[in-house]
Each structure stands twice: as C-alpha cells, then as structure tokens.
Amino acid sequence: MRDRSMRGLRLARALALALVAAGSVAYALELPWGEELHGFVEGRGGVRTRNDPGESERSLTELRAQLDSLNHFELFQLQFRGDLVYDELAHDIGKVDLERGQGFFDLRELNVVFFPVDWADVKVGRQILTWGTGDLLFINDLFPKDWNSFLLGREEQYLKAPSDAILASFFPSFVNIDLVYVPRFDADRYIDGERVSFYDMNGRYVGDDSVMRAGRRDDWFKDDEIAARLYRRFSEYETALYLYHGFWKSPVGYDVSDNRPYFPELNVVGASVKGAAAGGIVNFETGYYDSAEDRGGRDPYIPNSELRLLTGYQRELAQELTAGVQYYVEWMMDYNDYTATLPPDSAARDELRHVVTLRLTQMLMSQNLILDLFTFFSPSDRDAYIRPGATYKISDNWSTNLNGNFFFGERDYTFFGRLRRNNSVNFSVRYNF
Amino acid sequence: MKKLTVLLVAAGFAGILLGELSVDEIVERANQASYYAGDDGSADVTMTITDKGGSTRSREFTVLRMNTGAGTQKFYVYFNKPADLYKQVFLVWKEVAEGRDDSRWMWLPALNLKRSIAPGDKRTSFVGSDFVYEDVSGRNLREDIHELVETTADQYVVKNTPVKPEAVEFAHYTIWIDKATMLPRRAEYYDKTGKLSRTVEATKVETIQGFPTVVESVAKDLNSGSTTVNTYAAIKYNIGLNERIFTERFLRRPPREAIR
Structure with missing residues (x-):
C-alpha cells in the first residue's frame, strides 16, 4: 500500500515536470529539414467506480507524449507519429510490443506515400486504416481496434490500432x-483481462490474475x-x-487441441x-461474415457465419x-445447428443481437467546451454502455478532458454485461504543441 | 440561356452607362467580387480571436477555393494551428440551388476518417470565431430581400431583410458596398430588438492580379465583446487547381497547394 502511494507520488511529480517542460515550448518544434514537429504531452488518471477484485483500483495512470510529423518531398510524403508512454499500471513497461501496443513506446504511424502515376497512390508502412459508415x-x-484503450x-483516436500494410489506391474516372x-x-x-476484466x-x-x-x-x-473497397458517388x-x-x-474461436482461444478464418463481403x-x-451498411472454418454452423468452438446490418x-x-442515432443487428446463420451443438453448460446467445446507439454532442463557450455522450443499448441482450465526456480547451495549447465509462447488464455473458465490473472515470490534462 | 445572359450583360452595361444599377445587380456583383474572383484561388489565413477579457486564441489555415459552375464552389481548408487541429481538413462543396444543402466533411488524420458534418445552421460560429459559416462561404442572395437605401458618392448602402426571419439570429443587416470595387466594406447586423449586435468590416483591401481583394477583415460580436481579426496572405488567383483535389484522395495526402 505504502509502495503504491510512493509510486503515485513519483508519477505525479514526473507528470508535473513534463507538463511544465511542455509548457515552456511555446512554439511548434522544427526538424532540421524545416518541417514542423507537432504533438502533445498528456497526463491521464482514472479510478474504477465499482469494485473489481481482479484489477487495480485505478483504471489509468499514465503520462504520454505524442510526436507527429508530416514531411513533404518532391516525390513522396513521409509520416511519423508515435507515443512515448509512462504507464504506472503496465506489467513490464520496458518490454515494447509494437503489435499489442505495450511498453513505453507505441508506434502509431511510420509510412511513405508515393504517387507513381497520376491515377494511383501507394502508402507503405505502419498506418491507421479506416472505412465504413458507422459511428x-x-x-x-x-x-x-484497441478495445482496451477505448x-x-x-x-477516441486510440480506438484505432495501427496496421502494418500496403495500401494501393487507384483512381480511374469511373470508380x-x-x-x-x-x-x-x-x-x-x-x-484479455489484463486491464479490462470480463466474464467468458x-x-x-x-x-489481471487470469x-x-x-x-x-x-x-x-x-x-x-486482404481488404478492398470500391467507392464512388452517385x-x-x-x-x-x-x-x-x-x-x-x-x-473468438477455441482451439481444443491447443486448449486456448484463437483467430478463426473470416471472409466478409459488404x-x-x-x-x-x-x-x-443517412447511412446504411451491411456485411456478410463468412466464418470459413464453420460454414455449417455445427462447430461449437468457432463462431457461425453472420449477416450484419447497420443504419444511422x-x-x-x-x-x-x-x-446521431444508429440501429445495428447481428443475425447468426444456422442458429439451430448452433444451439444443437452448444456444450450443455454454456449460455446460448440470441439468434439476433440488436443494438441501438445515440450520440449527442453539444458545443458551448465559443466551441471551447465540448460535451459528448455516446450510448450503446441492446434491447435483446438487455445491456448497455454509456460513455459521457467533456473536453475544455483552456487555451490554444492547454486542454482537459473528463470521461466516464459505465456498463450495465442483467446477465454475465452478454456483450456489455460481461464488462460490468469495469465502470470507471478518468481525467486528463494535455498540452498541445 | 445564352441569349438571356447576353441580354443581362447588355442590361448591366446599359446600367453602368446610365450610372445606375438595380439593387439586385448591386448585390449580385458584390457577391461575385467577394466570393467568386477568378476561376480559383488560394490564401493563407490567420485568425485572431480576442475575448472580452483580452485573452486571444488563433487559427491558421490555408484555403483553396474553386468555382465549379453555376454558383457552386468547392473549398479545401487545411489547418496548421491551433495544434489540436493540425493537419485536419474542412472540405465543403457549396450548393446554391433551392433546397440543396452544402456537403461538408472534416478529415480527422489521427483516425484516418472522413467525417460527414450534418447540414447545419449556417449562422454557427466558424471554428469558434466571431465569423459565422456564412461569412466565410457566402450567404445565398435568395435568402434576403434587398433594398437600396442610399447611394453616396462612392458607396451603395443596401438593407437586407431575411425571407425567413425565424431561421436567423438577426432582424436585418445593412451593407456598405464600394462602387469602385463592388466589395462590401462594412456590414451591420441588428437583432430582433433593433439593437446593433454584430459588425463585419473589410479593413484592408488590395488589388491582387487585377482583383480587388480583402486582405484584412474584422468581425465583432457586440453582445459577447469578442473580436476576430482575419488576415490573408499569399493570395493567388487562377492557379489552375484540379477539381479532384476536393476529394477523399487529397484529404489523405494533402496536395502541394495546401502546404506552405
């Protein structure tokens, strides 16, 4: 206990020092070749508001410095963005795992975009990729996605985890x-339980103990x-x-021979x-999830195929x-085969999982105070996740954020219900440069 | 259509020869001079917002603008400052036809996301300043009834009353338009109690590539006591922008024209 409060004090001191140091950098930094270096330094701390015997009573205690630089050259653009992180709750801060985003360094982007011909761009390297219409x-x-961060x-930017990929974009006139x-x-x-607990x-x-x-x-x-998108405007x-x-x-699959969860094959068309x-x-989106290792739906250890629909x-x-309101549904294919082969002591999920979301965003005080509320609610699972937030921009450089995460559910095995013990609130102070 | 244009142009010339313009011609020319100069253009804008207490915030962005025909335009606004908006892009496809809303998007680079902005109240503040969205992209002439209230030696004074008063925060506004350049130099907005509530002024005008151009403008919110000064630098016209710049491709990789 004493050890913990000492560490807390050390962190507070480090945080204060870093923020003061950041505050003294009045202008954007400049790289030797003349491009600007931007980013932020942020301290964020949070506590769990519900007792969770398997996790620390604190949800977040971290100091983060992001450096961001976009460099333009005649034939290409070079993008770098990375976070240096001091995370009090990390198991081993010295061990950097760039895939899982663990350790003192999280590389968000390191890529080159070049334009080989007038009608194509190629982006190679670590990058954030996003498409689709849902909120x-x-x-x-x-x-x-980084569900732990979220x-x-x-x-919110931390919900997107980086990909190491090649993105080739083609722009013929018709598509x-x-x-x-x-x-x-x-x-x-x-x-996985380390920072966010769940019921399996x-x-x-x-x-965290299991x-x-x-x-x-x-x-x-x-x-x-392989992922592909064809898009155009009509x-x-x-x-x-x-x-x-x-x-x-x-x-979401379970390897019986290996005795642990694994990632089964998936194809999606949408x-x-x-x-x-x-x-x-208005938006509408659909996708058919072809669970390639269990097309018949008779393997209880691999998810069935699904049809997913979303409208907003x-x-x-x-x-x-x-x-913003959205309605979203996951429709499990071969439901009878699923229930017939389910192990006897397992809870069956519904054939249809319905989710309704609501986002309200209010800007006040010349757009310097932003109040945001995002609510997920599933009438079929009878569970919910409510995520309120407030950001105040104190000045062009300083901002603070207050965020809450509250989970509700009647049952332990539903999507949000199984996260019930993770209610938390957190607060941050950030210096942008 | 062509005949009609010829006729209108001829009527315009006749008006000049006679030294008189109708109020519709005045506001149309002022609109053209303010928002449509050249086929396209670019400028670096510095915006300084000073609140009643004297504390300031600033925004810096590069605007690319292209006329795309029949009053429609496209805007690409690339932010350099403040730091939390760095690299974000505000993209607008402006519409003028009856019943059509502008399409607007915000590019969020950290999420690699093109977020659609719901069609909104155009009287909303532009990036927290005392300029409203309509000051930046232009107010549709059809939204007001225009009256020429005075013609001085060098200015036209036009009173504008909204067709739909319930849709805006003002009861009417008056603009002073320079005869020589057809640029509006001052606008005064009166609220529903008849009190002067907001002013927008073109404080510096220069001729660039033959186009009279506002290089400094000031908006004042008399209720909040806040003032915003916009200065425009590196103004260029007819730079030969390609319309494809105003698409997702160039949100993902900002075009040369947007970067200083």
Whole structure:
C-alpha cells in the first residue's frame, strides 16, 4: 500500500515536470529539414467506480507524449507519429510490443506515400486504416481496434490500432479502388483481462490474475489479410463495396487441441451508402461474415457465419447541438445447428443481437467546451454502455478532458454485461504543441 | 440561356452607362467580387480571436477555393494551428440551388476518417470565431430581400431583410458596398430588438492580379465583446487547381497547394 502511494507520488511529480517542460515550448518544434514537429504531452488518471477484485483500483495512470510529423518531398510524403508512454499500471513497461501496443513506446504511424502515376497512390508502412459508415460500430472496417484503450476511456483516436500494410489506391474516372495487403495478421488489441476484466462464455471471471492468452497468428505471408473497397458517388450519395479475406479480429474461436482461444478464418463481403436525406445524413451498411472454418454452423468452438446490418441518421438539433442515432443487428446463420451443438453448460446467445446507439454532442463557450455522450443499448441482450465526456480547451495549447465509462447488464455473458465490473472515470490534462 | 445572359450583360452595361444599377445587380456583383474572383484561388489565413477579457486564441489555415459552375464552389481548408487541429481538413462543396444543402466533411488524420458534418445552421460560429459559416462561404442572395437605401458618392448602402426571419439570429443587416470595387466594406447586423449586435468590416483591401481583394477583415460580436481579426496572405488567383483535389484522395495526402 505504502509502495503504491510512493509510486503515485513519483508519477505525479514526473507528470508535473513534463507538463511544465511542455509548457515552456511555446512554439511548434522544427526538424532540421524545416518541417514542423507537432504533438502533445498528456497526463491521464482514472479510478474504477465499482469494485473489481481482479484489477487495480485505478483504471489509468499514465503520462504520454505524442510526436507527429508530416514531411513533404518532391516525390513522396513521409509520416511519423508515435507515443512515448509512462504507464504506472503496465506489467513490464520496458518490454515494447509494437503489435499489442505495450511498453513505453507505441508506434502509431511510420509510412511513405508515393504517387507513381497520376491515377494511383501507394502508402507503405505502419498506418491507421479506416472505412465504413458507422459511428463506433464497424461492419466492413476490419482494421485493428484497441478495445482496451477505448473501454478504459482514452481519447477516441486510440480506438484505432495501427496496421502494418500496403495500401494501393487507384483512381480511374469511373470508380475509386483501395486495396490493402497486410502481410502478417494485425489482430485487435483485444480484451484479455489484463486491464479490462470480463466474464467468458462459461461465466468464468477473467481478470489481471487470469489473463487470457490466445494463440498468435504471426506467420508472414501465410497469416495475411486482404481488404478492398470500391467507392464512388452517385449524385448526393456515397456508395461503396467491400471485401475482406483474413481472420476474426479478436480470438473468438477455441482451439481444443491447443486448449486456448484463437483467430478463426473470416471472409466478409459488404456494401454501404451514405448521403443527405431528411435534413440530415443517412447511412446504411451491411456485411456478410463468412466464418470459413464453420460454414455449417455445427462447430461449437468457432463462431457461425453472420449477416450484419447497420443504419444511422445524424442531424443538427439546434445550433451547436448534434444528434446521431444508429440501429445495428447481428443475425447468426444456422442458429439451430448452433444451439444443437452448444456444450450443455454454456449460455446460448440470441439468434439476433440488436443494438441501438445515440450520440449527442453539444458545443458551448465559443466551441471551447465540448460535451459528448455516446450510448450503446441492446434491447435483446438487455445491456448497455454509456460513455459521457467533456473536453475544455483552456487555451490554444492547454486542454482537459473528463470521461466516464459505465456498463450495465442483467446477465454475465452478454456483450456489455460481461464488462460490468469495469465502470470507471478518468481525467486528463494535455498540452498541445 | 445564352441569349438571356447576353441580354443581362447588355442590361448591366446599359446600367453602368446610365450610372445606375438595380439593387439586385448591386448585390449580385458584390457577391461575385467577394466570393467568386477568378476561376480559383488560394490564401493563407490567420485568425485572431480576442475575448472580452483580452485573452486571444488563433487559427491558421490555408484555403483553396474553386468555382465549379453555376454558383457552386468547392473549398479545401487545411489547418496548421491551433495544434489540436493540425493537419485536419474542412472540405465543403457549396450548393446554391433551392433546397440543396452544402456537403461538408472534416478529415480527422489521427483516425484516418472522413467525417460527414450534418447540414447545419449556417449562422454557427466558424471554428469558434466571431465569423459565422456564412461569412466565410457566402450567404445565398435568395435568402434576403434587398433594398437600396442610399447611394453616396462612392458607396451603395443596401438593407437586407431575411425571407425567413425565424431561421436567423438577426432582424436585418445593412451593407456598405464600394462602387469602385463592388466589395462590401462594412456590414451591420441588428437583432430582433433593433439593437446593433454584430459588425463585419473589410479593413484592408488590395488589388491582387487585377482583383480587388480583402486582405484584412474584422468581425465583432457586440453582445459577447469578442473580436476576430482575419488576415490573408499569399493570395493567388487562377492557379489552375484540379477539381479532384476536393476529394477523399487529397484529404489523405494533402496536395502541394495546401502546404506552405
């Protein structure tokens, strides 16, 4: 206990020092070749508001410095963005794992974009990839997510984990094409119990004392992923087709011989449309998840194929107040085979999982105070996740953020219900430069 | 259509020869001079917002603008400052046809995300300044009834009353337009109690590549006591922008024209 408070004090001191140092850098730093170096220094601390015997009572205690630089050359652009992190709650801060984002350094982007011909761009290296139309709901965006960061309440940008990929984009006149090749599978930074606890399908509690270890998929060019998007505008509507060939992004399969979770094969084909309608913006997206290792749906250790649908509408309700609602459904294929082969002591999920989301964003005080509320609610699972936040921009450089994460659920095995013990609030102070 | 244009142009010339312009011609020319000079253009904008207490915030961005026909335009706004907006891009496809809203997006580089912005109240502050969105992209002439209230030796004074008063925060506004350049030099907005509530002024004008151009403008919110000064540098016209710059491709990799 004493040791812990000493460490807390040391961290507070380090934080104060770093912020003062940052504050003295009044202007953007400049690199030797004349490009600017930007970024921020942020201290963030949070506590759990509900007792979780398997986790630390603190949810976050970290100091983070992000450096960001975009460099323009005649024939290419070079992008670098990385975080130096001092995380009090990390198990081994000295051991850097760039895939899982652990250790004192998290490389967010290091890539080169070049333009070989007028109608194509190529981006090679570590990069953040995003597509699809959902707001915090993803069907065709199968690029890695950092669920730990998101559920602990770090800034929303940290939900997207980096990919090591080649992105080739082609722009013939009639359509735009993005092709992504990931030579070695980039999994989600998934919930494993270390920082965010959960109940597994058998109602067993998984926390920091019983971290889930999944089999790794890390064979170059064998455990690879391919993703493609074709998109174009028709009048006021942006339409897209998507393809994906790879693996479930979190370890949702169970390898009986190996006795641990793993990432089964997955193919996805989908489509989306987005455009102005009814005084706002409407979007629709669908995707068919072909669970390639269990097409018949009779293997209880591998998820069945699914059809996923999403529709959303956002509009301005009043000046500086915007609302967005979404309805999302996962429809499990071969449900009868699933229930017939389910082990007797396991809880069965529903054939249809419905989720409704609501986002409200209010800007006040000349847009310097931003209040944001995001709510996930599932009427079928009878669970919810509520994520309120407030950001205040004290000046052009200083800002602070308050964030909460609250989970509700009647049952231990539903999507948000199994996270019930992770309620937390956290607060940050940031210096942007 | 062509005949009509010829006719309108001829009527315009006749008006000049007679020394008189109709109020519709005045506001149309002022609109052209303010927002449509050249086929395209670019400028580096520094915005300084000073609140009542005297503390300041600043924004720096590069604007690329292209006229895309029949009053429609595209804008690419690349932010350099403040630091939390660095590399973000505000993209606008401006519409003028009845019943059509502008399409607007914000590019968030850290998420690699093109976020659509719901069609909104155009009287909302632009990036927290005392300029509203309509000051930046232009207010549709059809939204107001225009009256020529005075013609001085060198200015036209036009009173504008909104067709839909419930949709805006002002009751009416008056603009002073220079006869020589057709640029509005001052606008005064009156609220529904008849009180002067906001002013926008073109404080410095220079001729660049033959186009009279506002190089400094000031907006004042008389209710909050806040003032915003915009200065424009590196102004260029007819730079030969390609329309494809205003697409997702060039959000992902900012074009040469947007980077200083």
